[in-house]
Amino acid sequence: GIQVEQSPPDLILQEGANSTLRCNFSDSVNNLQWFHQNPWGQLINLFYIPSGTKQNGRLSATTVATERYSLLYISSSQTTDSGVYFCAVISNTGNQFYFGTGTSLTVIP
Amino acid sequence: EAGVAQSPRYKIIEKRQSVAFWCNPISGHATLYWYQQILGQGPKLLIQFQNNGVVDDSQLPKDRFSAERLKGVDSTLKIQPAKLEDSAVYLCASSLGFQSDTQYFGPGTRLTVL
Numbered sequence: 001g002i003q004v005e006q007s008p009p010d011l012i013l014q015e016g017a018n019s020t021l022r023c024n025f026s027d028s029v030n031n032l033q034w035f036h037q038n039p040w041g042q043l044i045n046l047f048y049i050p051s052g053t054k055q056n057g058r059l060s061a062t063t064v065a066t067e068r069y070s071l072l073y074i075s076s077s078q079t080t081d082s083g084v085y086f087c088a089v090i091s092n093t094g095n096q097f098y099f100g101t102g103t104s105l106t107v108i109p
Numbered sequence: 110e111a112g113v114a115q116s117p118r119y120k121i122i123e124k125r126q127s128v129a130f131w132c133n134p135i136s137g138h139a140t141l142y143w144y145q146q147i148l149g150q151g152p153k154l155l156i157q158f159q160n161n162g163v164v165d166d167s168q169l170p171k172d173r174f175s176a177e178r179l180k181g182v183d184s185t186l187k188i189q190p191a192k193l194e195d196s197a198v199y200l201c202a203s204s205l206g207f208q209s210d211t212q213y214f215g216p217g218t219r220l221t222v223l
Contacts, residue, residue, distance in 0.1 A: 099151030
């Protein structure tokens with residue numbers, strides 16, 4: 001199946017700082033989603049973004065499908081942003097979602 | 110709009126016992142997914158339904174795991190017999206359509222096999 005790698009694996013930020021999370025994938029995709037898993041384990045969908053750029057408040061995401069990567073930007077981070085961020089993709093040749101390895105974010109007050 | 114419901118939230122069993130998990134997707138969502146998430150890893154898709162038909166179950170250990178989605182709404186996932194390595198969180202998700210839609214996740218069932 002498609003390989004999905006995320007970086008960095010761990011990130012510690014001071015409250016108010018900005019960050020960029022990266023998702024690389026090994027094949028062309030027709031679906032890419034970013035999720036936040038909070039400390040209680042709930043997965044929340046942040047973006048559906050197989051290509052292009054989207055923004056939602058302090059979060060934005062960009063997917064460059066031709067170069068097989070996606071970026072998630074978090075600005076003015078807050079302690080509630082802590083948790084694990086996952087990207088998940090479906091390749092053009094498949095029909096199932098593959099999740100990445102995740103980035104664990106800790107925001108310190 | 111109600112979210113994806115799952116029960117139970119926690120389950121502890123001994124190895125070789127059986128267990129079942131239940132999922133109720135968001136109303137009107139045709140696609141339902143079951144994932145297994147082992148501690149420290151991303152979710153792994155086990156099975157995917159489109160209405161009451163199986164779209165993909167290539168990563169489902171069929172010798173011990175089974176799932177059904179009767180009438181295209183609720184779904185159950187069963188493990189029989191359980192092994193120690195089945196300890197994980199089992200997540201159910203649903204989406205309106207197939208592949209190109211946003212997935213919405215339930216709170217999960219944490220299974221511990223002793």
